[in-house]
Amino acid sequence: MAEERTAPPRNPKAERIIRAALRVFLEQGFEGASMDRVAGLAGVSKATVYAHFDSKESLFAAIMERETRRRAQAIVPPMSIDLPIREALKRAGESFLRFVACEESVRTLRVVAAESARFPELGQLFFDSGPAVTWRALTEFFERAADAGQLDVPDPGLAAEQFMAAATGQSHLRRVLGLRPAMTEGEIRKRVDQAVDLICRAYQP
């Protein structure tokens, strides 16, 4: 799993290769993607692609790792103990759901899951840069809420998991299987509202 060989920042060709490769891999998967197509889409020759990346494997690993880390910054769960419980949960839930329900997340999940045997570190990175971030923030939130006597939560980590799962529901699986279009903003809000109701009723003091 070699890295990029050149300095990435300001090379326009390198940048084009990276963007093209991301698109091709997310559309076709690792095996389905071809280096010819990457080169064609980037507008460079295949040899140029190989001048920047040692192999198809290293290109894939570098691209996916870069993209996963980059997108992790999109989850900024604004968990504040200052807000009312329901409002704080609502914001975190919506931020999370917007993240996992977007087209890029769904495509990335499909590819990373399919290649989990060949690229094990990628699965870990995907999870750590996504759901794990929200889970940690929510767990701390439930701990504070329990300490403050606002909620009766014996296991904050469990409550965080249940909240995320309830918000996600079956819709995400159906989306990953290609059975439905992306969630609308209205649907996201509705699903999160329902999850907030569930958690608040179950864990009311």
Place this chain on the structure above:
Amino acid sequence: MAEERTAPPRNPKAERIIRAALRVFLEQGFEGASMDRVAGLAGVSKATVYAHFDSKESLFAAIMERETRRRAQAIVPPMSIDLPIREALKRAGESFLRFVACEESVRTLRVVAAESARFPELGQLFFDSGPAVTWRALTEFFERAADAGQLDVPDPGLAAEQFMAAATGQSHLRRVLGLRPAMTEGEIRKRVDQAVDLICRAYQP
């Protein structure tokens, strides 16, 4: 997407091809699998494989469809209104979780999700033969429980979804990403218990 050309029931060669193809596709995915490997594992020549199936696509579709339908029979959610609420939910939840958490389901999900664009019907079949079965049974169960005044469930379909999602949690995603081994029987029981607690507390009359 042609079907098998021969009568499937009692041909030992056909049976061997089907078993080999299932294994190869679930291990390598559609693109990663090769007809050579299928033939080799089945102990027949490649030409024999093509005598039974028109193409790699039709072999894949036939295999996956057959397997999905076959395994759907493993979910028999024994939902009885005679049992206490908690016990009925527990049984249905454990049956469902055993189904989705097993090795075959996880591998099938990875492959079907990855190929959802190329084989759209397969995603639908996977969902209909799996989660949808449990969801319908649970929804009816919650309807009856609400009618009987045993639970205060305004939206039975939502409650069913929340229960399934809570039982599944993040563990399933982590499993699909290759980050953890299969759930133990003890873990299944524990997770379902926690989901039952959540639902019963949230929807107590």
Place this chain on the structure above:
DNA sequence: GTCTATATGAAGATAGAC
């Protein structure tokens, strides 16, 4: 139906010129 042998094309990777 089943085999061996092969046609055909695609894809990963590289050589060598500029």
Place this chain on the structure above:
DNA sequence: GTCTATCTTCATATAGAC
């Protein structure tokens, strides 16, 4: 660094004999 041209391997699919 970048290109064109090419090497090599391997995969889908088929021809033709038994």
